[in-house]
Structure formats: structure tokens, C-alpha cells
Amino acid sequence: MGNMKKLTGAALALTMLLGGTPIWAQTDDSSTSTDVDKSPTITDLKQNTPYGTGTTVVDADGMETTTLLFKKDVSEKMYEELQKPNAVRDIIEKAGFDVPKDANVVLLGAGDYESYVQKLPANRPVGVGSTSAEKVDLPEGGMDFEFNVWPQYQELWKGLKAGDTIYVMHQLKNGAWEVMEATLEETEGEAAIGTQKGLKFKLHLDSLSPIAFVKVMSDGTVVKLDKEEVEKPADSLAGSTKPTSAKKLVSVKKSPNTGF
Numbered sequence: 610m611g612n613m614k615k616l617t618g619a620a621l622a623l624t625m626l627l628g629g630t631p632i633w634a635q636t637d638d639s640s641t642s643t644d645v646d647k648s649p650t651i652t653d654l655k656q657n658t659p660y661g662t663g664t665t666v667v668d669a670d671g672m673e674t675t676t677l678l679f680k681k682d683v684s685e686k687m688y689e690e691l692q693k694p695n696a697v698r699d700i701i702e703k704a705g706f707d708v709p710k711d712a713n714v715v716l717l718g719a720g721d722y723e724s725y726v727q728k729l730p731a732n733r734p735v736g737v738g739s740t741s742a743e744k745v746d747l748p749e750g751g752m753d754f755e756f757n758v759w760p761q762y763q764e765l766w767k768g769l770k771a772g773d774t775i776y777v778m779h780q781l782k783n784g785a786w787e788v789m790e791a792t793l794e795e796t797e798g799e800a801a802i803g804t805q806k807g808l809k810f811k812l813h814l815d816s817l818s819p820i821a822f823v824k825v826m827s828d829g830t831v832v833k834l835d836k837e838e839v840e841k842p843a844d845s846l847a848g849s850t851k852p853t854s855a856k857k858l859v860s861v862k863k864s865p866n867t868g869f
Contacts, residue, residue, distance in 0.1 A: 648692070649716065649765065651682045657718035657765040658822065661754035661812075673731040676752060677742065680720035683819050687780075691719060697823055700778055704788035706834040712827045717765045717775065719821035751815035757796060759807035769808060769824065771795040774833040777812060778821040790836075 649657070663676030683691075690696055698714045708714065725742040760766040769775070770793070777789040791810035814820075825832050 651685070651688045653765070654688070654716065654719040654821075655680055655682050657763050658720040658722075658820070659718070659756040659758040659763075661722070661756045661814075663724070663752045663754045667731045671731050673729050675727050675729075676745070676747075676754075677725050677727055678722045678754060678817070679725060680722055683719050683721055687719075687819050691716065691821060697778070697821070700786050701776055701788055701823065701825075701834070704786070704836075706776070706788065706836045708825060708834060709827055709832075712825050712832065715765075715824050715826060717769075717822040717824055718763075719819065721819055722817040724817060747814070747817060751813055753811065753813050755809055755811050757807055757809050766808075769793060769831065771808060773824070773831045775810070776823045776825065776834075778823060779814065779816075780819045782816055782818055790833075 658680045660680070661678035663678070665673060665675040667673050682688075697716065698708055701714070702708050724745055724747055726745050727742045758766050758769075760769050773793045775791050775793065777791055779787050779789065781787060789812055791812060793808045793810055796807040796809050825834060
């Protein structure tokens with residue numbers, strides 16, 4: 610499963626806590642700027658990216674193994690590129706989405722993800738957590754993940770609600786971008802923090818290169834974009850000239866409300 614690295618339970622808890630801390634205030638989303646008018650820092654973007662939970666498997670010995678995604682800062686170069694005028698808008702449009710001229714394209718978060726596995730007894734008492742997790746590679750063919758956010762704690766997500774549509778930009782290993790559409794749902798059960806319910810959405814990821822989360826606003830309202838099939842993938846922010854499989858990249862993936 611690739612190189613493994615230990616991450617202590619204390620570090621896991623600290624990472625989760627910091628990831629939910631609101632540290633940057635939004636400006637008015639009713640702006641009609643055609644650019645990404647937010648100016649969060651690299652750390653702001655990382656702390657506002659959601660955590661992902663993948664497949665859970667129980668083995669013959671009763672051990673439950675769950676794949677988790679944890680985040681780190683995007684590179685300085687990637688951050689600078691995402692802040693360029695119309696950079697995010699251009700990627701979304703080249704993926705086949707029709708972004709209205711008066712729309713405001715807003716970065717909700719961006720980060721590099723790493724995958725870890727957490728092992729626990731399947732019949733453990735309620736409240737018993739893991740003491741460590743091991744860093745692993747994603748399996749060939751990727752994995753389905755459920756992402757969770759709490760708008761009341763993650764500043765850049767404030768105002769979003771169940772039923773809203775967001776766009777997920779995933780930079781592939783060859784430097785090209787794919788854009789996935791996801792519909793937010795309300796969390797249930799253990800995914801809620803106390804009485805505070807969060808939001809969730811589902812994605813399939815084949816790799817864990819940089820991922821950015823975006824909402825599109827028009828007249829102060831989150832909007833869902835019309836889309837059409839395109840003949841070529843969105844250009845790489847890194848300027849990659851490597852040949853790519855256009856057929857794979859031009860199909861804009863959609864994350865359904867239920868299942869994959």
C-alpha cells in the first residue's frame with residue numbers, strides 16, 4: 610500500500626481541530642466581479658478544505674480499516690496561480706460550464722491531500738477512537754470519498770446549505786484539470802457535531818493532487834451552472850505540455866445525491 614508513516618492520535622485530533630477554526634472573514638458575496646474576489650492566505654484555504662472519508666472494510670479478525678484524507682498547504686506557485694484574474698473561472702468554463710458574466714466565482718478552499726488508513730476493532734465501545742493512522746497510497750482505480758464541512762465553523766463555507774451546488778477542481782497528475790459538480794446534503798448521526806449538523810458531498814478520486822472547492826454566486830445567491838460537453842480538458846495552471854487522454858478529461862463528472 611505504498612510507504613507508510615505514523616501519525617499519532619494527538620496529531621490527528623489537533624489537525625481536525627485546527628481545520629475547523631474560522632480564521633478569515635468573508636466579504637460580500639453579492640459582488641458582480643468576474644474574478645475570484647477573495648484573498649485568503651494559503652493557510653486559510655487549507656483550513657477551509659473539507660476532510661474526506663473513504664471505504665471502510667472489516668477483516669476476518671474483526672478489525673475495521675477506514676481510509677481518511679488529510680490536507681496540507683498547496684504550493685506557493687499553485688496559490689499564486691489560483692489568485693490570478695479569472696484563473697478559476699477559465700478552468701470551470703473550459704470544462705464545459707457556462708459561467709454568467711456577472712457571476713462571482715468564490716474559492717471555498719484549496720489544498721493538497723494525503724490518504725491515511727485508520728484501524729479499529731469493529732465491535733469497539735461507542736466513543737473509542739484510534740491511537741494512530743498510517744499514510745498510504747490510493748488503490749489503483751481510486752476510491753469513493755464522502756467529504757464533510759461545517760459552515761458554522763469553516764468561515765469560507767458560511768451561507769451554504771443543503772441543496773446548493775459547488776464545483777470541485779482536481780488537478781490530475783499530468784497537470785490538466787477536471788471539474789466535478791457536487792450537491793451538498795445535510796449530515797446525519799455521527800457526522801454532526803453535537804446538535805450542529807454539517808454538510809456533506811461525495812466524490813470519486815483517482816489521485817490526490819491539488820484540489821480546490823468553488824461556489825458561484827449571482828445576485829447574492831448560489832447558482833448551479835449549465836454545462837455542455839467540451840472537446841478538450843481545461844488547461845493546466847502549471848503549464849504542462851504533456852500529452853493527455855482528452856476523452857477521459859472532457860467528461861465533466863457529477864457527484865450525485867446518493868451513491869456514485
